Amino acid sequence: MGKISSVSEIRKHFPALEQQVNGKRLVYLDNGATAHKPHSVIDLINQMNSRTNGNIHRAVHELSAQTTALYEAARRDIQKYLNAAHPEEIIFTSGTTASINLVAYSFASKFLNRGDSILITEAEHHSNIVPWQMVCDMRGAELKVLPVDDSGNWILESLDKLLDNSVKLVAVSQISNVLGIINPIEAVITKAHSLGIPVLIDGAQGVVHTKVDLQKLDCDFYAFSGHKLYGPTGIGVLYGKKELLESMPPWMGGGDMVESVTLKKTTYAALPLKFEAGTPNFIGAAALGEAIRFMNQIDLAAVSIYEKEIVTFLIEELTKIEGVKIFGVSDKKIPLFSITAEGAYPSDIAMIMDKLGIALRSGFMCAEPLMQRFGAESMLRASFGMYNTMEEAQIFVEGLKRALKMLR
Amino acid sequence: MTIKEVEQEIVDEFSIFTEWMDKYEYLIELGKSLPIIGENAKQEGNLIKGCQSRVWLNAQISEGKLFFTADSDAIITKGIISLLVRVYSGRTPKEILESDIKFIEKIGLQDNLSPTRANGLLSMIRQIKYYAAAYS
Secondary structure: OOOEOOHHHHHOOOHHHHOEEOOEEOEEOEOOOOOOOOHHHHHHHHHHHHOOOOOOOOOOOHHHHHHHHHHHHHHHHHHHHHOOOOHHHEEEEOOHHHHHHHHHHHHHHHHOOOOOEEEEEOOOOHHHOHHHHHHHHHHOOEEEEEOEOOOOOEOHHHHHHHOOOOEEEEEEEOEOOOOOEEOOHHHHHHHHHHOOOOEEEEOOOHHHHOOOOHHHHOOOEEEEEOOOOOOOOOOEEEEEOHHHHHHOOOOOOOOOOEEEEOOOOEEEOOOOHHHOOOOOOHHHHHHHHHHHHHHHOEOHHHHHHHHHHHHHHHHHHHHHOOOEEEEOOOOOEOOEEEEEEOOEOHHHHHHHHHHOOEEOEEEOOOOHHHHHHOOOOOEEEEEOOOOOOHHHHHHHHHHHHHHHHHHO | OOHHHHHHHHHHHHHOOOOHHHHHHHHHHHHHHOOOOOHHHOOHHHEEEOOOOEEEEEEEEEOOEEEEEEEEOOHHHHHHHHHHHHHHOOEOHHHHHHOOOOHHHHOOOHHHHOOOOOOOHHHHHHHHHHHHHHHO
């Protein structure tokens, strides 16, 4: 069977896109926040909630065997999709934030000491800033920041100066949730590795818009969420290289992560269960596996070409509108546009466009330091998914013009 | 007029709008005509921060009545603020504390009062009540 390559075919799989909002056909352009789910994912969630529900890894009964099989099949399918070397390198978490926190607390408790540092960039989401600030405070370490230039691109020349032997970990995003630029993570990984420093990639946006090959990329950790990748909420993944994960202590204690427990001493389970304490979101994990299987049916190269056409169209149209400024300029941009418009406040534009059926994001976008970098109080963001059409891009531009006319 | 009567007046004014765009047009117009808070009053102490927009609220008491001026980055928010100022300004602290305003819901703007909308409006109403409590 050939892969699904046209956007009209892709759309048919997403029931949420068929609805009307505020009496208008929904034009959903907040995919950077969360994406809709295909029928196959929704059906599996329903089927598991209504029938195949048994706690994993514990019982001998049939339902438990079935959910365990679905849970572990999801792990293997995710491993294959990302080309990780081993299934046990895929740890289920509740999402990108939990994945990053897991590394922050587990890694830092063993490898981060007074006088050490962690390197991030200026263009990170709060979830790739705050956990590092917290563990740096705890351990007396310093947080270093790689700056971005006026177009939003990393200033790689600063890397040499920032990467010294105090740096114990580099944590950077593959694609910024505000700028939409595909960052040169390969260069940073190579450079950091030449000094023996491990690298964590925040792939929350990156896994959605690029084909990730973890063995080729060679990063040490990779974090992402299910719900932005057309899967359910409350599930995500932390990938970590086996040797590194094995050397790290568990973060949360509880059931399922132990080998044997006495009141004097507990020994921990092997990977991946060492990091999956308590009953995991096994329905979410299985459904994320289903989302990955759905992604496997998509011709991602065709989607990428279509996305580039939308990017080109939007750059052209948005620059034509007076007083509109685009943040994040690069030839490696995904269809995610954060803008400001002179004489109109982002939340006002978003409120008006909402009544036209167009779902956008406005505000700090969970990246306050980046807002400060660009001197913006707030931005308006349109973020496209693989089911968004060129026609919707046109509707967005027309809606924006209408809102600006009302507000200015 | 009592607070209730002013509220009813606002509800009547909005009842002529059947389209959301008309409602917003009107709020934008109100927002633009709200007397801007003096720059000296637009200071940190008067700032109510939300992640969508900022709101400034200044209160003064004169002959036992509270008078409010306010501003916001966002013009639709400012339009709603102008309605709140119209309802609350020139009232005694007792009137304000005893009031339970309903007009925002009645004109269909209740989404703006959700704590997660974070546009500062909910905090502004709370702040107005704090001022009233402080002066009562």
